[in-house]
Amino acid sequence: MQYGYFDDDAREYVITRPDTPWPWINYLGCGDFYGLFSNTSGGYCFYRDARMLRLTRYRYNNVPVDSGGRYFYLRDNPAQSADLQSADIWTPSWKPMKSSLDRYECRHGMGYSRISSARNGLAFTQVSFVPLEDTCEVHKITLTNESEKDKSIDIFSFIEFCLWNANDDMTNFQRNFSIGEVEVHGSAIYHKTEYRERRNHYAVWAVNVPIEGFDTDRESFLGLYNGFDSPDAVFAGKAGNSMASGWAPIGSHHIKAQLAPGESKTFVFVLAYCENPDNQKWEKRAAHGVPGVINKAPADLLLKKYSAPEAADKALNDLNRYWDDLLGRFTVDAEDKKMARMAGVWNQYQCMVTFNMSRSASYFESGIGRGMGFRDSNQDLLGFVHLVPERARARILDIAATQFPDGSAYHQYQPLTRRGNNEVGSGFNDDPLWLICGAAAYIKETGDYSILEEKVPFDNNEELADSLFIHLKRSFDYTITHTGPHGLPLIGRADWNDCLNLNCFSAVPGESFQTTANFESGVAESVLIAAIFVFAGPDYVEICRRTGRAEEASRAEKAVASMIDAVNKHGWDGNWFLRAYDAHGKKIGSSECEDGKIFIESNGFAVMAGIGLQDGRAKKALDSVKEHLDTPYGIVLQQPAYREYHLELGEISSYPPGYKENAGIFCHNNPWVTIAETMLGRGGRAFETYKMICPAYREDDSKLRRLEPYVYAQMVAGRDAPRFGEAKNSWLTGTAAWTFVSISQYILGVRPVYDGLLINPCIPADMKGYTITRHFRGADYHISVDNSAGVEKGIKSVTLDGRPFEACAAGIYAGAFVLPVFGDGKVHKVDVVMG
């Protein structure tokens, strides 16, 4: 069953009924100001940090779901009478009143959403977005009288302010109920809680027309015992002009509009974050008995700008052009429209969102807990670096600054301060290696080696600063100096799998599995970290070589070789790669185990790293993955699922079978298998694994899958779960970056490498061909791939700008076709014939 469809020309997903199986959301904003926006206008917004600078309140896990947002209530009044009872009162975004609508549609596009609806001859459109240049949400509302009679309409807007710190806002009521403050000036409602003390910022919610009245006190507007679906003020047809004092400050405008048949009226609402320098906070300081008046200069400037609807239209146009340009950097045209729209549009869009949000704010991440992740952000940039390389560069330097001098790292850091998060601390032993992956991806995309010479603090301490290159070296060395009895890397608190907590041994409810270490074994080892090392190591070697560090390169090369040895000797189980050794030295992910015999991560990553390609083990491992872990909805994390809690394994065994890391389809690691399959040249199987987790292929299964068909989810319930096939945690997942890498670089086969663009498709035999445009280091490559030969891999010929182009004769890319770097701002035509 579908709840909408893709409009590919418009790059929009069109939701055709409001009661989707879960709120289907979009992200507004791509700089400093962000809004989460659901298909019924629910959600919230914040400036830079979802926890610390939250503008609007959101009630998590509430009943009904998705309560709170930017709401508009319409009162369609009877023509003549003053009979208040007979007015038609409804909410055009369906929620919060769940009004029955004659028409409804929500279009989620690139950084904007548009809700259109109609009832009883009154049409409504709301276009919501965050302009590129301003720290605000714009909501452009248009009402149209589609009836034959005059209409007299009351419009009430509604938002609820958050008292800035979203965590405190939800918990600290003994204080919060006394601190709320507002000002109202004309059509602008200012939220200035805590401005009198340590804040230099306020929020403003304004509309570009004169208003009839307003409310700023929630109780006055709603009525103490009412929900959002029955506000007293709307039913009374009159705002109360209430001034909040403590309790819950809100912003509601009351506007009257007369509409002749066929007439339309437009209103521009703006919800903005404004800051003043400390010495210019006040227009008038507080006097005895008279409250201070805030300096509204920054708000005035912004509101003036959007006072004309044309300004909002222009800002939306600019946003569209921005996305045209970004998505123009990698485009796909193919017969398989689902693949083309995901790879060309939605997957890249999601990569932007994961890059911006890390794992902080979604409808599953509350925005109050987690900061930017060391491992997550490094992986996120793999799918983002081609879009805005400069931002990836800055991010790499921010991340590196939270590394410790010994190469280990804070697991998370706070986006506002860019400092490591002490509460979560360090000791996730895969973390350091992801920095090498991130930096290598940036250099391959840009050719900019100068990043290696940037001075970057260790532990956020300028005195400990050294070059980024030294950071990479410390990452590399951390792994080889922290190995266990089998010469494999020690796992520490966890590796990529947060829930494989082999030194935790927690028996106390509520303890964090990741930060509790009751058992310093010095024994538990991770085959996955070994594989990540073998995958990232050669990049470190290559970077050394290309920057004149030949000796370091050969030292590193030897270290990689001995890690491969260790995996060969102690990381192979006979039919697949082992996953780990526990704190007692017992195998995990072995046929000897009762549960958890085979895991996806070590198998995908080891083959991706090239281990076992020569001797048949790679093929054996991937065949075993298919045999034991495949489901129609993706590959599960392990089998059999753990049936009981194991003290020595930690959180992984805490989940009911089939969910999350306990045999859920944890999509993030599926593309590792996809990439691994391309290493074997099995294009059919690679594409099959790509499609299994790709949401566009499950669009007509939306009732079961439940989440947005246009974005990847972190997890789909595995076959051991009662709700097999149901997805959770959409949007903020490393799946976005890795699937983009798998489809763009390994299946469609256009991969940035140090010397240029390497072309090496690996596709199903029945895929006849496709075209790609790729912007790369200052030139555009128009690549068309012809597979009329019906092969899965292999190139018969390449023609570049009309001339035959040869494969590299020698060097690390010997035998491969690597298109040169042109950097000439021109278009270069590339014809690839497979065979």
Ligand code: GLC
């Ligand atoms: C979540 C975390 C990520 C981790 C994964 C597996 O997605 O954000 O860091 O690797 O879970 O546990």
Ligand code: GLC
């Ligand atoms: C990851 C895992 C989750 C775990 C969390 C801990 O997100 O998916 O299961 O609880 O990490 O930080």
